[in-house]
Amino acid sequence: MVTETMGKVTLASVAALAGVSVPTVSKVVNNRGDVAPATRRRILDALDRAGYLPPGQRRPPVPVAPRTIDVVVDSVTSAYYAEVMDGILECAESGGTEVVLSKMGGHPAEEKAERMRERGRRGLLLVTSRWSSGQIKAIQNRGIAVVVIDPINPSGPGVSSVGATNWAGGKAATEHLLDLGHTRIGFIGGPASAECSQDREHGYGAALLERGIPIVEDYVRAGNFDADTGSEALARLLALDRPPQAVFAASDSIALGVLAHARTRGISVPRDLSVVGFDGTYIGEQAVPQLTTVAQPLKEMGRTAVRALLREMGGDRPEPTRVELATRLIVRSSTAPARNSS
Template identity: 45%
Template sequence: MSEKQQTGKQRRATLSAVAARAGVSVGTVSKVLNLRPDVSEETRQRVMQAAKALEYSPTTFRSDARDPVVDIVFDSIVNPYSTQILEGVIAAGTELGVDVVVRIIPRDAEEDAGWGREVRAKGRTGMIVVTSQMTSQHLRALARASVPLVVVDPINFGRPDIVSVGATNWAGGLEAARHLIDLGHERVGFIGGPKASGSNQERYHGFRAALETAGLELDPALASWGTFTYESGRDLAIKQLSLPKPPTAIFAGSDTIALGVIEAARSLDLTVPDQLSVVGFDDTRLASWSSPQLTTVRQPLEAMGRMALRTVLQLHDGQELDSKHIQLSTSLEVRDSTAAPGRKQPGS
């Protein structure tokens, strides 16, 4: 046998070789490659480094045991909210040795069926869906694929058995409204995303609760629903600010909507915050890049992405979850877009 052939054979590493290099048992190597939780992080890192150094390629284990892959699915990734969720998922994936594949949700029945078949054929470890509205076709396709599913900030809650990760939206809406009320605003508008959005409904009801506690009524003309877009925020804000009795402050259901509100104020020659206070929701990077910098309710977006990935792995491993609906705390970040009602009010 030639030296080249011998060298080639030597490069076909075994579990025993990985175990010897890492200084652990073969059983421990097996646990690490199968993502078992009962291994310390330090040991897991040693085993993975040894496997990488030896270019170990499993034969008796499934490929997804050594190289778990999670799909993360968006309606669109052209927004900072999606980007920051994705960053959290990727960071957790890097730490845990999980590859992340980014996809856009399919839009028709034929694609839905193909999506389910593809997920099943590729043996995905799990799937994370961000904000998207899951149709019955989507859910059936994933059920047939038997793939663990976690939804981040779900638009619809048609299936309470679906595991979700989100934020304390009701508390965030309550805190945003209280901030504006404490500044002295009595006529406060709300501009949200889709009316069917569970997270937006929670923000709206928290907002309403603060107004009611303060003895303030919400004019139905000051509650508007659209999409989570700049254009929707701008157009709906123009309508509210053009009323005979416009709001002195607006709570927006997302930072992107809030930036549209600020643009609407500018187009009507109103200054923020002197003539209109604006509060957003998310605390994406846009909030600190805007002019003025945006007061907003902070969702821990990267932490939500990390939690979603870890939860998918728990489902894949058959672990029991403490809750099917995980909520991380929000907080109000006060910046420059809010102030007490100014000397010149909108419409005066």
Template identity: 40%
Template sequence: MTMESSPLTIAQLAELAGVSTATVSKVVNGRSAVSSETRAAVERLIRQHGYRRQRRRSPSMAVVELVFHALEGDYPVEITNGVAEVAREHELMVGISDLRRDHTAGDAWVEGVLRRRPSGVIAVFSGLTEAQHEQLTRREIPLVLLDPADAPGKNIPSIGAGNWNGGLSATRHLLELGHRRIAIITGPDSALSSRARLDGYRTALDMAGVSVDQRLVARGDFFIEGGLAAAQRLLRLPDRPTAIFATNDGQAIGVYHAAHQLGLRIPDDLSVIGFDDMPSVRWAIPPLTTIRQPLRQMASAATSMVLKLAHGEPLSHSRIELATELVVRDSTGPPARLS
């Protein structure tokens, strides 16, 4: 069948009209809250091509589905709490999926979501393929990316944090204390946040006239084990760093363990700064200096976005970035030679 001879579905009409499926649904169901121009355009397409009403579907479940790349550490707890705050206000439940350290959802997960029909999906530090996103769109299941692992597609709303500014602030703090041999433990090369934090680190060094020593740039994975392994290599260098910027708090804890193994005191022998400001790091010994990423606020905002989309309401912004903030505690100080 060709488009000209076969009546169109809501998704096809929406694509031709350049509007959301929710808007077309309002038109075909005689609902208000659609501008007269948009309504006329959709009705003109229906007269031209026809409209094929799909079989009546079961209503969406009163659930917001969270999909995490990994359910480890404080990170998913903070995000889940932020989502739950908004979900409770709307009498929604929160469902959770774990991709087991993968950043892309598999087809089996997507098929399960299509069966469950949640009110919306929030993908955390992960994403969907273009085909999977199209599957959700056809079923009118809105998707929002939270702390996206890679650059979001043009039609996918997202919310993140000021990763570049955070990397800049962390490195500036160490420079202001007098450090010049400052190492960084990155996250995965594929992660948007990791690349931005590394760029902020490089910019701060460049602005201070300090050249980047590639031996001090260690690849990590955003997990404690990765931070431990990277710190062990860095701290065994002949001219070891006097400070390490671990690009998340988990890796910073790994640095603590590596320093303890080598008999180094924090911050007397080594300054350490993390990124995230998870609740547990203020109880580390010594309490961790870090960059606060407002994960709960990010999660609440993402939930509000997905619920607006579920109700067919337009978003004022499809890309939101919340500010990060330096939190100084006891894990950073001047290098030993300046003490």
């Protein structure tokens, strides 16, 4: 039985519009048969003009969650992601923002955007995203604000991103090894397409060239930001006629793989091989020996990205920017002077 009130439309207002009694309107609404055809048509016309919809045709209200953001990561197992997520969650919590976390999978970007829209969410934070600039653009075209932290693939124009001074950090790491007297220095990077890895490699190359040391192509390796890459790359570097005296790894995880493989080969670090990582995560302190590394402000990168995303969601959309936070070299016990150096 329909009640007296139907949203903003009442039986009384429809009855007044049709010039009939409230019980008569109720009979029509409830599909009772004891109403004259002419009267029924007049009431139906009044219901239509009043904008009344039967309960079965009413759409539920779209949920609105302006203070909820989606965060998509490639993995949740590395120290890098743990520290970035710590900054994201800290900033979100302090601002009363909820976070929905998901893992980068095989779902199309458009499908992700549609699911977000259905749930009333309008902000997406991508951490080391492998999505192409075209996929990110497809998300933005559906009204979703996007900010990227350390994209693997170039994000393209119109997308704000947050990272670190990767070129300067790569240069500082290599200069440290050069200052220790090392001249044969290998570089083990992440994916060849990753902008952050490219910048670290370019910093490595710039430091060598400034000292008049040519870049040896065989000393440069690429893979993923994981320990397996470090282990496999070091095996190949050691197979060279003149293997490196030192290695600059583009992530702490890669560096851990280098240390592990060196142990299996009976190579002492840092006596026989100096190793520098990149990230400054807690695993560097726990390594044996403790890892010299270029520290990124990972937590602050997460906080900065959340603040930028919330601004875009709120309608404050300046020209998309690339924010780069400063890195710093932390010297520990995995590096030492070259054995042929004073």
